[in-house]
Amino acid sequence: MQTTADSRLAFIGAGNMASAMIQGLLRAGINSTQIHVADPVPEARARLAELGVATYSDNNEAVAGAQSVVLAVKPQVARQVVQSVDALQSEQLLVSIAAGINLASLTQWTSPQQAIVRCMPNTPALLGAGVSGLYANNHCDDKQRALAERLLRSAGTTLWVKTESDLDAVTAVSGSGPAYFFLLMEAMIDAGVALGLDRTSATELTLQTAHGASLMAQQGNTNPAQLRQNVTSPGGTTAAALDVMLDADLPGTIKTALQAAHKRAIDMAQEFGGNPS
Ligand SMILES: NC(=O)c1ccc[n+]([C@@H]2O[C@H](COP(=O)([O-])OP(=O)(O)OC[C@H]3O[C@@H](n4cnc5c(N)ncnc54)[C@H](OP(=O)(O)O)[C@@H]3O)[C@@H](O)[C@H]2O)c1
DSSP: OOOOOOOEEEEEEOOOHHHHHHHHHHHOOOGGGGGGESSHHHHHHHHHHHHEEEEEESSHHHTTTOOOEEEEEEEHHHHHHHHHHHHTTTEEEEEEOOOTTOOOHHHHSSOOOEEEEEEEGGGGGGGGEEEEEEEEEOOOHHHHHHHHHHHHHHTTTEEEEESSHHHHHHIIISSSSHHHHHHHHHEEEEEEEEEEEEHHHHHHHHHHHHHHHHHHTTTOOHHHHHHHHOOOOOOOOHHHHHHHHHTTTTTHHHHHHHHHHHHHHHHHHHHSSSSOO
């Protein structure tokens, strides 16, 4: 990522997600002196200062003069934090990764002209292997969209969505998605142990199978439904297992589960951002 004297990045909040993004940006070659981070917790600042970035206890000091500002605090404190940042100018790009905080709230807390990109990353971002949904308001120009995309690429891959409400679906699919796969892994490990394997072996078999299946699906030339059919011989072991899963309507359960996550994302927007004042 190219940086110039006027391409300072500010982070408000120095927690897990900010740390992951900053480490990704440094790996991508950004100069650490271009990154300015604010967090009230001395330990959080000290962890990031070790990476060579400038740290502040005052959010306004980090934000002043930055080209873009990443809001990386918990949704519960987002309103209070954003409303207290007087230094933010409408031409500065605000990139929010706060789950469930919508553009209407962010605009209300900043300025009607504020350039904002709302993003929904997920936990594998901590390893640079996340995926983020992005949506820009109409005050962002092409340069700012490209900047937001480069910022989020530090955490993995990116995908622009067509409407802001699509971010609630992104939350249900990929935002919360890692936990669904963790549950499946847990269940497969426990089932392997019940079949007589020791836990270490059951874990290794499960995790490598998840990794291999993901790699095969990511080749992109065959969709997951076809891949499943390809490995399911009639009357074989895989068919025996899949029959049980389909009889229990696993796909229907997953659909209902994602609908619940989607509804929760919508409710959270009201809880943490509603009635902006
Ligand atoms: N982690 C994920 O996988 C994930 C996925 C998608 C979206 N997100 C979103 O990313 C955001 C950050 O998540 P996270 O996991 O990085 O949270 P986190 O580790 O709790 O980081 C938030 C940081 O902000 C600090 N903070 C609190 N109040 C502040 C203030 N007034 N000014 C500046 N900093 C302040 C926190 O300090 P304290 O520790 O003292 O509170 C903490 O260090 C959240 O909104 C979350 O919804 C996270």
